[in-house]
Amino acid sequence: MDLIKNIHKETPFQTAGPFLHIGCLPNFIGIPGIYKNDIGVDPFPEKKNKDFIKISGSIFDGNEEAVDDVLLETWQCDEDGNYFGLNGFARFVPDKVTKKFSLSTIKPGSVKSFDGKLYSPHISLLISSRGLNMSLNTRIYFDDDDLTNDPLISFIINNNNNDISSLVAKKIDKNDYLFNVFLQGDKETIFFDL
Amino acid sequence: MKNKSLLKRDFNYQPHIYYPNYKSSILRAPHKDKITFPSTISEVSGPVFSKDIIGQNDNNLILNFSKNNKSPIGHKILVYGTVKDQFLKPVKGALIEIWQANASGKYMHPNDKTPTAIDPNFAGCGRYITETNGSYEFFTIQPGPYPYPNRGIEWRPMHIHFSIFGESFGQRLITQMYFEGDPLIKLCPMVNSIPDDKIRKSLISKLDVSRAVSHNILAYKFDIILRGINQTYFENRKEGL
Ligand SMILES: [Fe+2]
Numbered sequence: 001m002d003l004i005k006n007i008h009k010e011t012p013f014q015t016a017g018p019f020l021h022i023g024c025l026p027n028f029i030g031i032p033g034i035y036k037n038d039i040g041v042d043p044f045p046e047k048k049n050k051d052f053i054k055i056s057g058s059i060f061d062g063n064e065e066a067v068d069d070v071l072l073e074t075w076q077c078d079e080d081g082n083y084f085g086l087n088g089f090a091r092f093v094p095d096k097v098t099k100k101f102s103l104s105t106i107k108p109g110s111v112k113s114f115d116g117k118l119y120s121p122h123i124s125l126l127i128s129s130r131g132l133n134m135s136l137n138t139r140i141y142f143d144d145d146d147l148t149n150d151p152l153i154s155f156i157i158n159n160n161n162n163d164i165s166s167l168v169a170k171k172i173d174k175n176d177y178l179f180n181v182f183l184q185g186d187k188e189t190i191f192f193d194l
Numbered sequence: 195m196k197n198k199s200l201l202k203r204d205f206n207y208q209p210h211i212y213y214p215n216y217k218s219s220i221l222r223a224p225h226k227d228k229i230t231f232p233s234t235i236s237e238v239s240g241p242v243f244s245k246d247i248i249g250q251n252d253n254n255l256i257l258n259f260s261k262n263n264k265s266p267i268g269h270k271i272l273v274y275g276t277v278k279d280q281f282l283k284p285v286k287g288a289l290i291e292i293w294q295a296n297a298s299g300k301y302m303h304p305n306d307k308t309p310t311a312i313d314p315n316f317a318g319c320g321r322y323i324t325e326t327n328g329s330y331e332f333f334t335i336q337p338g339p340y341p342y343p344n345r346g347i348e349w350r351p352m353h354i355h356f357s358i359f360g361e362s363f364g365q366r367l368i369t370q371m372y373f374e375g376d377p378l379i380k381l382c383p384m385v386n387s388i389p390d391d392k393i394r395k396s397l398i399s400k401l402d403v404s405r406a407v408s409h410n411i412l413a414y415k416f417d418i419i420l421r422g423i424n425q426t427y428f429e430n431r432k433e434g435l
Pocket of ligand 1: 017350353355
């Protein structure tokens, strides 16, 4: 119990605000010359594009309007289920005109966690923006995979009785998936505390 | 084998996500409870940033956008501190990215419509990868407070935005640092979205006269605590033992 006393409180979140691009994607927002490259532009620089899948979609607010001033960050393993180095990290924003984001990456493999349990292929997604006092965590699973044995999906179905469809990217073409996020409303996406 | 897991986040010490006094949260904050589940390897692992990406002036915002050696307007400050986890273990190799307004409270951003001047020698963007003892430092300009539309026009206290990657993706933190003595802090709905007064104060940097590098630069100390990582070692034993 003494141990509990020695656990300090985490620094609290504050919103990333509307100008997060200055710090996170300066070259993209028109501040060249400070950083050579923005980080997270390509999640797997050593892999070939032909193996990539494309995940696209929009982030909708409570009026079901697609927003463009959000920062999206993804973290995933490779096709063999390995997390390593900087591979698998991507950072991007929706297009100003179409309000759609698009991520080109490799399809992750199933991944074994520390407990030895196998999780279905998924990508961790973090959403930060103006109006969000804390960043939001969710996961992108894929509708052409078997999700029935995934421990997290099973937990949701058994305990919360939630519709898990908001976590599943829909295959719309050979290598194309659609993944929309609803911050609020009837279609509100499942967010996690993991 | 090593089993790692992140300490559960204590939401009593985090901001309310839905906080109508901060108007932008009304249409963006989710209403349903988050689903709580033990962290897995997907949260315990995280991108590893190498010091190679860091340029010479990345942590010096006074110099990193100056033209012809011209100094930005405003007074120079040093912002420094450490990144540790909840067990006070230093987090080395953490990537800290900061962004801020210039001395007149204006961001170098196309969407900032505040009727104050851009400083051509100041972009307000910096980054650092923490040392073995978790320490970091930035040389910058004191940011100005600025008005923004909320419940009518309100004013943000002087602040610097911080984004931190620890060793785990689940330790990811985005926050803001404030300055000791700023009377606007207690009026700010974003600050007040945090329910606990003591934790709110942990975002306020302290003036540190002893660390002032020279007579023309003030120092502010801001320490950051990320989620703790529990490590346990276990043997594979036969069931029943
Ligand atoms: Fe700001």
